[in-house]
Every structure is written in C-alpha cells, then in structure tokens.
Amino acid sequence: MLDANLKTQLQAYLEKLVQPIELVASLDASDASQELDGLLQDIASLSDKITLRRENDARTPSFAINRVGSDIGVRFAGIPMGHEFTSLVLALLQVGGHPPKLDDETIAQVRALDGDYRFETYMSLSCQSCPDTVQALNLMSVLNPRIRHVAIDGALFQDEVTAREVMSVPTIFLNGQPFDAGRMTVEMVLAKLDTGAAAREAEKIKAKDAFDVLVVGGGPAGAAAAIYAARKGIRTGIAAERFGGQVLDTMAIENFISVPYTEGPKLAAALEQHVKEYDVDVMNLQRASRLVPAGEDGLVEIQLENGASLKSRTVVLSTGARWRQMGVPGEDQYRNKGVAYCPHCDGPLYKGKRVAVVGGGNSGVEAAIDLAGIVSHVTLIEFDSQLRADEVLQRKLRSLPNVTVLVSAQTTEVLGDGQRVNGLVYKDRLGGDIHRVELEGIFVQIGLLPNTEWLKGTLDLSPRGEIVIDERGQTSLPGVFAAGDATTVPYKQIVIAMGAGSTAALSAFDHLIRTSAPASEPVTAAA
Structure with missing residues (x-):
C-alpha cells in the first residue's frame, strides 16, 4: 500500500x-x-x-x-x-x-x-x-x-x-x-x-493595552504586515476572523514565486507559524464590526462583534474577500444543500450526479473540468456572450463529452424540494426565454467581494466596495492603512497581497515615527 x-x-x-x-x-x-x-x-x-x-x-x-x-x-x-x-x-x-x-x-x-x-x-x-x-x-x-x-x-x-x-x-x-x-x-x-468562552475572551481583549500597529485580518497581507511591524520592535497585534483567510479555501498554488507548488492550508499554516515566531499578539476568531477614527488620544479603535474593542496608534486593514453570491431566490436556502462554492471540497459528493457551474472565467472553467471527471454531466452557465477563461482551458473544456456550455444565460433562481437542490432556472439574455435545468448541485464561481461592509461611512470605498488606497497603502483616514484583496489593488494575488501588507506596515511605522512616540514608550511632554 x-x-x-x-x-x-x-x-x-x-x-x-x-x-x-x-x-x-x-x-x-x-x-x-x-x-x-x-x-x-x-x-x-x-x-x-x-x-x-x-x-x-x-x-x-x-x-x-x-x-x-x-x-x-x-x-x-x-x-x-x-x-x-x-x-x-x-x-x-x-x-x-x-x-x-x-x-x-x-x-x-x-x-x-x-x-x-x-x-x-x-x-x-x-x-x-x-x-x-x-x-x-x-x-x-x-x-x-x-x-x-x-x-x-x-x-x-x-x-x-x-x-x-x-x-x-x-x-x-x-x-x-x-x-x-x-x-x-x-x-x-x-x-x-x-458558551462562556466568547465572553471570557472578550474580557481579556478589553484589558489589552493600546498597540502601535494593529492588523485586522489574517490572510497573506495581514501576516506580512504583522511580521514587518513586529520586526521594527514595536507593539504589534493581529485580530483575525480566521487566520489564513481565503487561502484556506485555495487548492493548488503554482505561481507563488520560488515555490513551484503548494496548497492553501499548508501555506496558511506556514504564515501563522511565521507570525508566531515574532512578538505578535495573535487574536484569532475575532470579527471586526466598526472602525472609530482616532480622537484626541490619537488612538484608532476597532470594535469587535463580541463586544470588546482594541485601540492602536495605527491600523492595517487586510480583511480580504469572499466568494461572490449570485443573489437569486433559493441560493441562501440551499447553501450547503446543493449550492456550493468549492468544487475541490464538495465535488466527490456529487459522483454520478448532474451539476451546474455558474461562471465562465478561469475559476468556473477549471471547476467544470474537474467536476466532469466525477459527475455524470456539467452545465456551465455564463452571463456574458462568451467565456472569459484562458483559451487553453476553453479548449480542454470543449473536449469533454459530458459538458454543456450556455452563454448569454442569466441564472434567476435555485430550485429545490425543501431539503436539497433539484434544479436551476436561467434566462436566455438574447431571446428572453426562460429555461429550467434539472440537476442536483450548483457550484458558484463568479468572483470575489471585499469584506468591507463594516467600513461603510468610515473611510473611502470604491464603487465595488474596495478600500481606496494610495501607493503607500494609506487610506483616507490618517494612521489607517490597508492591503490585499479588500483594497483597490488591481490584481488579487497572494504574492501581491504579501507585498502590499509589507508596504502598509512600513508606511504605518513611518507614520508613527513622524507623528508620535510608540505606544510601548511613554510620551514625554516638551519642556
């Protein structure tokens, strides 16, 4: 064996x-x-x-x-x-x-x-x-x-x-x-x-002193920011809803420079281990709910969903992104009951069954190719008039006998029997006709949404909800920086997020030394 x-x-x-x-x-x-x-x-x-x-x-x-x-x-x-x-x-x-x-x-x-x-x-x-x-x-x-x-x-x-x-x-x-x-x-x-664990953790967080740099988010950008800040010898904390972020949901990683192949969970574990080698206060399972700009005390406040809050002289926002939902009737009702977002994870459960993949970009076409080797039939549904995936992927897709490709098709509803998915409705965007596809699973692959809803009205966001930053990672709020997939950086890639996190941390340190003494050292009034 x-x-x-x-x-x-x-x-x-x-x-x-x-x-x-x-x-x-x-x-x-x-x-x-x-x-x-x-x-x-x-x-x-x-x-x-x-x-x-x-x-x-x-x-x-x-x-x-x-x-x-x-x-x-x-x-x-x-x-x-x-x-x-x-x-x-x-x-x-x-x-x-x-x-x-x-x-x-x-x-x-x-x-x-x-x-x-x-x-x-x-x-x-x-x-x-x-x-x-x-x-x-x-x-x-x-x-x-x-x-x-x-x-x-x-x-x-x-x-x-x-x-x-x-x-x-x-x-x-x-x-x-x-x-x-x-x-x-x-x-x-x-x-x-x-049930008392969350309350105890909230009390511990409330008692923490202010940080020099507080990183919100534990993906590649957040990990890089925490490491670069800690290496400056300043008080650094990182609050993350789940350390590793979306990398945990990534299967194969083949373009991380100097590492020909790795997998998301393995990289996420390495990121966490690297951060823990430095004097970084890691607070996992913590979701931010509100940002309060610095007041007279010069401290930015990050309020958490558990009722606690953290304060810091500078903040690096690296909250990442999540899978975009279709936003159609039935999607929420049948999530994990036939509506899925990870073909690598859930594909084997649909062996011999009929599934649809919604999305014709690289992720959608790759998902359809993978699933075609497991399920009986794949229907790929693309809103645009043509697939947007790389041509090499499209050629592979077209060679598969158990795949049907529908373009100019708008998914309008997920159907089910109350327990699980049994179909999907789409509209032909050219003729206007409504069609139903009988199936047992739907894999949604239509891109990402930044995790920034909690920041609306606090700092500048793009029309797509991304945090607007300049070349230094500075946001519209003094002392608040941002990095990674939650920002207006044009390419959402792991290696780019790491570089952006490093840039944001260095910018935060530069802001500290130009505006005030670190929180770890008492500020002495001028004589």
Missing part, C-alpha cells in the same frame, strides 16, 4: 510514539477493505509499539486507533490517504502519547468539558479544508476520553451521505444531530461547546 519512501518517512515519525497503540480494523471482502487492510499492515510493521487486530463495526471498511489500556482513541471510516494522510499520522502520534501543538489554556479548556460528545465528520479525500476539522476533533478526543470522533469518507459511504443529506464537506454531526459545516479548529469547536 505504501511505497518504500513513504514507509521510511512514516517509520521516522512513529519513533516518536510514547505509549503502545492498537489498530482495530472492521473489514469485509470489498476492494476498499483489502486496500485498507494493506495500509494497516504496513503501518503495524513499522513500529513494535503498534499491534493490529480485527473486530466488526457498523461501518466497513473502518478502523480505530486506540491507546492500549485506556479509553482514548479515534476512528476513521474509509482509507485516510490524500489530504487526510496527515490526519492519520497525527492521530497515530497523538493517541500514542506524543504531545500536541496546542497551548496549555486550550488544552485545559478541552479537558474541562463536562458531557459526552460523539462527533461524526463527513469529509472528502480531495477536500483541503477537511483535515483541519478532522485533526481538531481527533485531538479533542485524545485530550478528553468523553469526546469520541469518527472521520467518514463521504465518497465511500454514499448511502449515509444521502440519508443524512450531507451536501458539502466537512459536515459535522454531534450526538446524531447536525453541528456545523466547514473548516473548524479546536478553538472554533470550543466556542460552540463552551
């Missing part, structure tokens, strides 16, 4: 096992079970601390990783390769007693949870967001034996996916009931389980 090189690497990791573990497999005569059996035998052969046995479980093929002589363990239903191989390796190490990379306060919070929690996560091996969720819940089950978790490959357990109406991944159930959908960290899970 594992090639020689991968075995060598895995064996090196397994030397970190502290306590013996047991792999408990539930198998049958299927090809998938035979494949899983080969994987487990390979793993067991690499360490004398690992044993393998069989027993029957409700899901086959599946296996548990248990710490011998304890109630600690995790379970995978399926074969955790692809993006989930890292989840498998971490589960082996953590069940085997290797310490997790989690701060002491969060570990204590997980262990203090009072109750029995049975989590089930439906994931896809091609989903780049799923491993974070799987790893978070696995780790929690290792830290607290009253928490149990099974990660289920939705493509392998299609009957369950259909019965439980799972239309996107990752989708999480808690004690048999829907809990959440989308990427989650340990902190995010705790915020939902521990």
Whole structure:
C-alpha cells in the first residue's frame, strides 16, 4: 500500500510514539477493505509499539486507533490517504502519547468539558479544508476520553451521505444531530461547546493595552504586515476572523514565486507559524464590526462583534474577500444543500450526479473540468456572450463529452424540494426565454467581494466596495492603512497581497515615527 519512501518517512515519525497503540480494523471482502487492510499492515510493521487486530463495526471498511489500556482513541471510516494522510499520522502520534501543538489554556479548556460528545465528520479525500476539522476533533478526543470522533469518507459511504443529506464537506454531526459545516479548529469547536468562552475572551481583549500597529485580518497581507511591524520592535497585534483567510479555501498554488507548488492550508499554516515566531499578539476568531477614527488620544479603535474593542496608534486593514453570491431566490436556502462554492471540497459528493457551474472565467472553467471527471454531466452557465477563461482551458473544456456550455444565460433562481437542490432556472439574455435545468448541485464561481461592509461611512470605498488606497497603502483616514484583496489593488494575488501588507506596515511605522512616540514608550511632554 505504501511505497518504500513513504514507509521510511512514516517509520521516522512513529519513533516518536510514547505509549503502545492498537489498530482495530472492521473489514469485509470489498476492494476498499483489502486496500485498507494493506495500509494497516504496513503501518503495524513499522513500529513494535503498534499491534493490529480485527473486530466488526457498523461501518466497513473502518478502523480505530486506540491507546492500549485506556479509553482514548479515534476512528476513521474509509482509507485516510490524500489530504487526510496527515490526519492519520497525527492521530497515530497523538493517541500514542506524543504531545500536541496546542497551548496549555486550550488544552485545559478541552479537558474541562463536562458531557459526552460523539462527533461524526463527513469529509472528502480531495477536500483541503477537511483535515483541519478532522485533526481538531481527533485531538479533542485524545485530550478528553468523553469526546469520541469518527472521520467518514463521504465518497465511500454514499448511502449515509444521502440519508443524512450531507451536501458539502466537512459536515459535522454531534450526538446524531447536525453541528456545523466547514473548516473548524479546536478553538472554533470550543466556542460552540463552551458558551462562556466568547465572553471570557472578550474580557481579556478589553484589558489589552493600546498597540502601535494593529492588523485586522489574517490572510497573506495581514501576516506580512504583522511580521514587518513586529520586526521594527514595536507593539504589534493581529485580530483575525480566521487566520489564513481565503487561502484556506485555495487548492493548488503554482505561481507563488520560488515555490513551484503548494496548497492553501499548508501555506496558511506556514504564515501563522511565521507570525508566531515574532512578538505578535495573535487574536484569532475575532470579527471586526466598526472602525472609530482616532480622537484626541490619537488612538484608532476597532470594535469587535463580541463586544470588546482594541485601540492602536495605527491600523492595517487586510480583511480580504469572499466568494461572490449570485443573489437569486433559493441560493441562501440551499447553501450547503446543493449550492456550493468549492468544487475541490464538495465535488466527490456529487459522483454520478448532474451539476451546474455558474461562471465562465478561469475559476468556473477549471471547476467544470474537474467536476466532469466525477459527475455524470456539467452545465456551465455564463452571463456574458462568451467565456472569459484562458483559451487553453476553453479548449480542454470543449473536449469533454459530458459538458454543456450556455452563454448569454442569466441564472434567476435555485430550485429545490425543501431539503436539497433539484434544479436551476436561467434566462436566455438574447431571446428572453426562460429555461429550467434539472440537476442536483450548483457550484458558484463568479468572483470575489471585499469584506468591507463594516467600513461603510468610515473611510473611502470604491464603487465595488474596495478600500481606496494610495501607493503607500494609506487610506483616507490618517494612521489607517490597508492591503490585499479588500483594497483597490488591481490584481488579487497572494504574492501581491504579501507585498502590499509589507508596504502598509512600513508606511504605518513611518507614520508613527513622524507623528508620535510608540505606544510601548511613554510620551514625554516638551519642556
């Protein structure tokens, strides 16, 4: 199952096992079970601390990783390769007693949870967001034996996916009931389980002293800004709704200079680790709700949705962008019930089904090409009179026999049966005729919207809602700078966002030294 090189690497990791573990497999005569059996035998052969046995479980093929002589363990239903191989390796190490990379306060919070929690996560091996969720819940089950978790490959357990109406991944159930959908960290899970956590965090934030530079947003621009500011030796903070931003939803990255190929979650983790190497106060899971310009005290205030606020002498806004919605009836109702925005994540759930892709740019055409290899038929719908994707992508699309391309077509409604999508309505923009397409899934790929609604009326925004900046990243407010996809920068690219974040931080520092002493040093009145 594992090639020689991968075995060598895995064996090196397994030397970190502290306590013996047991792999408990539930198998049958299927090809998938035979494949899983080969994987487990390979793993067991690499360490004398690992044993393998069989027993029957409700899901086959599946296996548990248990710490011998304890109630600690995790379970995978399926074969955790692809993006989930890292989840498998971490589960082996953590069940085997290797310490997790989690701060002491969060570990204590997980262990203090009072109750029995049975989590089930439906994931896809091609989903780049799923491993974070799987790893978070696995780790929690290792830290607290009253928490149990099974990660289920939705493509392998299609009957369950259909019965439980799972239309996107990752989708999480808690004690048999829907809990959440989308990427989650340990902190995010705790915020939902521990209802007092948000209030405690708000009180901690309220007590913080003013910053010299406060970065709002944790994507590539925000990370670069925080690093450049911290390297100046000034008091730096970063408040982010989710560290990594939209990069977390990006599959392949092939134009990041000097790195021929990487993936979004991997880059996001590297960004966060780099920021943490400096003296930066990182406040994750914090969403800004209002900006108050500097008053007589010279401090800009950022109010947060949890009721707390932060103050700083300068601010760098790097709130990024999100997928643009169609804004048609039925879209919100059927979000994650057939309306999706990530073909890499959710595509495998639509195996053998009919789907539409809305959008004829590079993202839309790439999505249609990817999905054509999984689903029975793809209908690509483009508002313009022609596709806007690169010609090489269009040629590939036209070569596929199970793709229909509709141009001059305006999507007007998402249809469903109350539970899931069953169709789409579009208008022929040339003749005015109305048409219905029968399908089971709709993938929206029509561009981005800046996350700037909370700034309206505070500083200058473009007609598209982007923060207006000059070549230094300066906004219309003194001491407030901005960078990245939320701004008027013409090209929304990771490498450009990083450069813009660095520029904004350097401009903020220049503003500080020209206008006032840093917040970390008392201002002395002139004699």
